[in-house]
Amino acid sequence: xxxxxxxxxxxxxxxxxxxxxxxxxxxxxxxxxxxxxxxxxxxxxxxxxxxxxxxxxxxxxxxxxxxxxxxxxxxxxxxxxxxxxxxxxxxxxxxxxxxxxxxxxxxxxxxxxxxxxxxxxxxxxxxxxxxxxxxxxxxxxxxxxxxxxxxxxxxxxxxxxxxxxxxxxxxxxxxxxxxxxxxxxxxxxxxxxxxxxxxxxxxxxxxxxxxxxxxxxxxxxxxxxxxxxxxxx
DNA sequence: GCGACAG
DNA sequence: ATCTTGTCGC
Numbered sequence: 001x002x003x004x005x006x007x008x009x010x011x012x013x014x015x016x017x018x019x020x021x022x023x024x025x026x027x028x029x030x031x032x033x034x035x036x037x038x039x040x041x042x043x044x045x046x047x048x049x050x051x052x053x054x055x056x057x058x059x060x061x062x063x064x065x066x067x068x069x070x071x072x073x074x075x076x077x078x079x080x081x082x083x084x085x086x087x088x089x090x091x092x093x094x095x096x097x098x099x100x101x102x103x104x105x106x107x108x109x110x111x112x113x114x115x116x117x118x119x120x121x122x123x124x125x126x127x128x129x130x131x132x133x134x135x136x137x138x139x140x141x142x143x144x145x146x147x148x149x150x151x152x153x154x155x156x157x158x159x160x161x162x163x164x165x166x167x168x169x170x171x172x173x174x175x176x177x178x179x180x181x182x183x184x185x186x187x188x189x190x191x192x193x194x195x196x197x198x199x200x201x202x203x204x205x206x207x208x209x210x211x212x213x214x215x216x217x218x219x220x221x222x223x224x225x226x227x228x229x230x231x232x233x
Numbered sequence: 234g235c236g237a238c239a240g
Numbered sequence: 241a242t243c244t245t246g247t248c249g250c
Binding site for chain 3: 051052053054060
Binding site: 050051052053088089090091093094096097117118119120123124125129130144146147148149150151188 | 239
């Protein structure tokens with residue numbers, strides 16, 4: 001895929017026309033490029049991404065929303081209307097959503113210093129969920145933030161906001177189950193790329209001052225759903 | 234074979 | 241993800 005991005009510089013580019021087997025091989029190959037340590041300076045812009053699918057058919061809308069890291073106000077919203085090619089296969093989720101998300105990123109004017117994804121990062125069977133894939137692809141810090149579990153086991157975190165328990169898979173800590181609001185179902189946070197698990201959780205909490213999900217994913221979700229609604233009218 | 238399974 | 245109304249609670 002060509003680098004049509006205005007400012008984001010794709011680093012690891014590859015074809016998206018892959019078979020299931022090729023996708024699996026690519027994950028194993030790219031997973032070695034993930035860095036689970038903090039590698040960034042000041043974070044001014046934080047982005048959220050999401051994709052919404054049309055009721056029937058395979059049309060979809062992908063969005064990237066950039067927020068001011070301090071005020072959490074929306075700075076920029078870009079979207080891409082596309083068609084789903086790769087099927088939804090647990091573990092190969094990134095191959096379904098990334099092509100469309102990249103098209104949205106190509107329109108972005110602001111370069112995010114951190115991207116929060118709506119899916120897992122290292123909390124993945126081959127340690128390469130959507131957040132890792134997006135992070136390695138753009139060489140940008142990313143956090144995996146899922147609403148439900150893909151793999152791993154964890155104890156139930158305390159009822160207070162900020163409580164968390166390690167998510168363990170194969171004797172390895174692959175993420176944290178984090179409570180972002182008192183008495184509300186926790187979410188699954190994991191490293192995407194260029195961030196440590198601790199920093200990832202700090203940011204997710206900071207981005208979730210009022211609701212269960214971080215503002216980044218909430219704003220991206222609102223954007224794609226509003227656009228999808230317009231398309232069905 | 235059986236259950237699990239990001240969105 | 242999507243199909244879907246009202247409703248209990250802060």
